[in-house]
Amino acid sequence: MDYLGEFEQIVMLAILRLGEAAYGMTIRKEILEVAARPASLGAVYTTLERLEDKGFLSTSIGEVTEERAGRAKKYFRVTGLGQSALKQALKSTEAMKDGLVWEGA
Amino acid sequence: MKGAIGLFKQYAKLKAAKALAREERAKLKAEQLAKRNAAVAFAIVLLVILAILSKDCSPPPTARFLLLLIPKRNREHLIGDLEEEYKTVVLPQFGKFRAGMWYWAQTLWAIGPYLWVAFKKALRWAVIIKLIGG
Numbered sequence: 001m002d003y004l005g006e007f008e009q010i011v012m013l014a015i016l017r018l019g020e021a022a023y024g025m026t027i028r029k030e031i032l033e034v035a036a037r038p039a040s041l042g043a044v045y046t047t048l049e050r051l052e053d054k055g056f057l058s059t060s061i062g063e064v065t066e067e068r069a070g071r072a073k074k075y076f077r078v079t080g081l082g083q084s085a086l087k088q089a090l091k092s093t094e095a096m097k098d099g100l101v102w103e104g105a
Numbered sequence: 106m107k108g109a110i111g112l113f114k115q116y117a118k119l120k121a122a123k124a125l126a127r128e129e130r131a132k133l134k135a136e137q138l139a140k141r142n143a144a145v146a147f148a149i150v151l152l153v154i155l156a157i158l159s160k161d162c163s164p165p166p167t168a169r170f171l172l173l174l175i176p177k178r179n180r181e182h183l184i185g186d187l188e189e190e191y192k193t194v195v196l197p198q199f200g201k202f203r204a205g206m207w208y209w210a211q212t213l214w215a216i217g218p219y220l221w222v223a224f225k226k227a228l229r230w231a232v233i234i235k236l237i238g239g
Binding site: 023024025028039040042043045046048049065067068069071072073074 | 175178179181183184185186187188189190193194211214215216217218219222
């Protein structure tokens with residue numbers, strides 16, 4: 001199974017949090033607001049493409065709005081394979097954290 | 106002997122005249138350069154003022170053009186997202202000038218990762234070709 005990088009995990013979690021409304025702009029906004037991490041649209045899209053290629057995301061083309069100058073939205077959803085990969089990655093991180101004593105905490 | 110001294114004096118005079126002419130030419134060139142720089146600076150200031158005063162609120166066209174560097178696969182969606190955020194969030198909140206700056210920054214940040222990926226791919230191919238070619 002493909003290993004998930006830290007930013008890939010954040011992007012997938014953002015998509016899961018957003019549910020039906022997950023597309024480029026909202027994913028970027030969610031990462032900024034929840035994880036307090038500024039990410040460029042370019043970085044978000046390159047990660048989304050990588051995850052899509054791995055089979056962790058599925059896409060659907062959405063509506064065209066006036067603010068988007070006639071360009072369609074691309075919605076993202078986490079696939080079953082993506083969910084199990086994410087669960088595994090988070091479990092591994094938790095296991096690594098377990099029993100650690102943090103200095104200055 | 107006198108003839109030689111006269112010749113030398115003439116030569117020195119000629120050399121001094123040449124140096125003077127060179128100095129004047131350099132001075133003239135510096136003046137011309139300063140004038141040209143002032144004209145360029147004036148044109149830039151004028152363009153910025155016109156851009157601020159302009160009622161056209163669409164994103165900077167040059168930045169839009171640069172976005173064509175993004176691969177076709179997600180280009181339309183990425184530009185659409187950028188336009189949507191520009192028109193619905195940034196422009197009403199920050200005004201035209203700062204929104205334009207934001208669009209420029211986003212454009213450069215958007216094409217950056219794609220250029221980096223392309224560079225890494227090119228580097229990988231270069232290494233493979235070098236290994237095959239010996």
